Amino acid sequence: MQMYCESAIDDKFEPSMLTWKAERIQAFDKWPNSHEQAQYSTGFNQVQKPSDNTNDLVLPADVQKLTEQSIPIYETLREFRMRV
Secondary structure, three states, X not given: OHHHHHHHOOOOOOHHHHEXXXXXXXXXXXXXXXXXXHHOOOEOOOXXXXXXXXXXXOOOHHHHHHHHHHHHHHHHHHOOOOOO
16 A cells, blocks of 8 residues: 555555545445445455355356456556556
């Protein structure tokens, strides 16, 4: 976050940027069940794995196809990422 602030947007990083108050965001109401984890979070946390001990994520065929088609684009964009 500090690198992003100082390099990409030319702003001073403040540690307080890493936490916030959990609250309902009215704009998210148009997408029910899509943003609960984000709007009720209080900071950046590690994503929890499902508790069913499933390591493999099964995607619908159309999502899998789109993901595979997107990888070359992602790899091209990755070349321009900020380096730590």
